[in-house]
Amino acid sequence: xxxxxxxxxxxxxxxxxxxxxxxxxxxxxxxxxxxxxxxxxxxxxxxxxxxxxxxxxxxxxxxxxxxxxxxxxxxxxxxxxxxxxxxxxxxxxxxxxxxxxxxxxxxxxxxxxxxxxxxxxxxxxxxxxxxxxxxxxxxxxxxxxxxxxxxxxxx
Numbered sequence: 662x663x664x665x666x667x668x669x670x671x672x673x674x675x676x677x678x679x680x681x682x683x684x685x686x687x688x689x690x691x692x693x694x695x696x697x698x699x700x701x702x703x704x705x706x707x708x709x710x711x712x713x714x715x716x717x718x719x720x721x722x723x724x725x726x727x728x729x730x731x732x733x734x735x736x737x738x739x740x741x742x743x744x745x746x747x748x749x750x751x752x753x754x755x756x757x758x759x760x761x762x763x764x765x766x767x768x769x770x771x772x773x774x775x776x777x778x779x780x781x782x783x784x785x786x787x788x789x790x791x792x793x794x795x796x797x798x799x800x801x802x803x804x805x806x807x808x809x810x811x812x813x814x815x816x
Contacts, residue, residue: 673732677744
């Protein structure tokens with residue numbers, strides 16, 4: 662199937678636990694932009710790329726799984742920052758794998774340069790790729806990657 666100009670790529674963007682505290686929580690690590698500002702930047706960049714971006718956030722593992730499962734019926738790509746669930750949530754990992762959607766794992770900080778426990782992701786093996794360490798710009802880079810993934814798959 663060829664993408665047409667009227668076909669809009671749909672992105673399910675999920676913020677995991679504590680990301681609603683951006684701007685307040687460790688600004689030296691996660692940046693000074695608050696959650697609302699980060700989401701406005703995501704929405705504006707998505708719009709500039711011609712993407713439909715639905716942004717969701719939850720501190721609850723089961724709700725994140727519900728967002729992933731729901732996205733199967735409408736999304737082309739999942740972008741997820743699983744927060745601390747990155748390191749131990751096999752339930753989120755399995756939901757991503759079961760979705761069969763391209764998934765981009767995002768982290769604001771460079772998790773590979775932080776504490777040892779943050780360096781292991783149970784989500785990465787079922788993700789298409791990972792973007793880390795660029796602060797809120799990590800989400801914007803993920804939007805660009807998502808668009809490219811879908812466009813390339815339709816060539």
